[in-house]
Amino acid sequence: MRLLLLLASSLAAFPQGATVAQLLTKDLPEFQGKEATMITVTLPPGHASAPHRHHAHVFVYVLEGTVIMQVAGGEQKQLGPGETFYEKPSDIHSVSKNASPTKPAKILVVMLKDKGKPVSEPANHK
Numbered sequence: 831m832r833l834l835l836l837l838a839s840s841l842a843a844f845p846q847g848a849t850v851a852q853l854l855t856k857d858l859p860e861f862q863g864k865e866a867t868m869i870t871v872t873l874p875p876g877h878a879s880a881p882h883r884h885h886a887h888v889f890v891y892v893l894e895g896t897v898i899m900q901v902a903g904g905e906q907k908q909l910g911p912g913e914t915f916y917e918k919p920s921d922i923h924s925v926s927k928n929a930s931p932t933k934p935a936k937i938l939v940v941m942l943k944d945k946g947k948p949v950s951e952p953a954n955h956k
Contacts, residue, residue, distance in 0.1 A: 847874040857945065865945045873897065873935045878927030881953035886943030888917040895935025900925035919943075922953045 849872040858864045867886075870893070881902075890899065892909045900906040901921040908929055909915060917923055928935040941949060 847877060848872060848879070858942075861942075863945050864942060867941045867943060867949055869939050869941075869949065871937050871939060873928035873937070875933055876928060876931040878925070879923070881922055881924045882926075882950050883922050883953055884917060884941060884943065884950050885919050885947060886917075886941040886949075887919060888921075888923075889940045890915040890917075891938040891940075893936040893938055895933055896929040897935050897937060898925055898927050898929050899923075924953070 849870075851870045851872075852867075853870060854866070854868040856866045858866055873895070890909075892911050892913050892915075894911060896908060896910050898906060898908050899915045900923075901917055902924045904921075906925055907915065943949070
């Protein structure tokens with residue numbers, strides 16, 4: 831239940847109408863205080879998230895559709911199925927959007943993060 835509350839409270843950075851499915855959260859005893867989290871995010875056509883941060887190592891794999899990703903100070907990238915994107919814990923995820931105005935996009939997200947911390951928060955949150 832605690833995990834569901836943390837996940838729900840951290841979804842503000844995802845675009846309205848996005849579908850987030852929690853697939854796995856696993857404690858990593860070899861890395862004290864860390865856990866791995868795996869989710870899928872389905873982005874509705876044309877939707878984008880507000881700038882946000884994860885305070886985690888984030889690995890994104892595009893399952894369906896086309897997405898546009900960028901971290902602050904980095905190059906904007908358009909990614910299709912089978913392509914990947916990485917964010918450092920210090921990055922601000924400035925652009926995360928579905929490139930298509932008519933088709934949904936779906937991504938697999940794997941995070942190595944501090945145990946019990948939200949998966950995402952607005953970029954202006956300290």
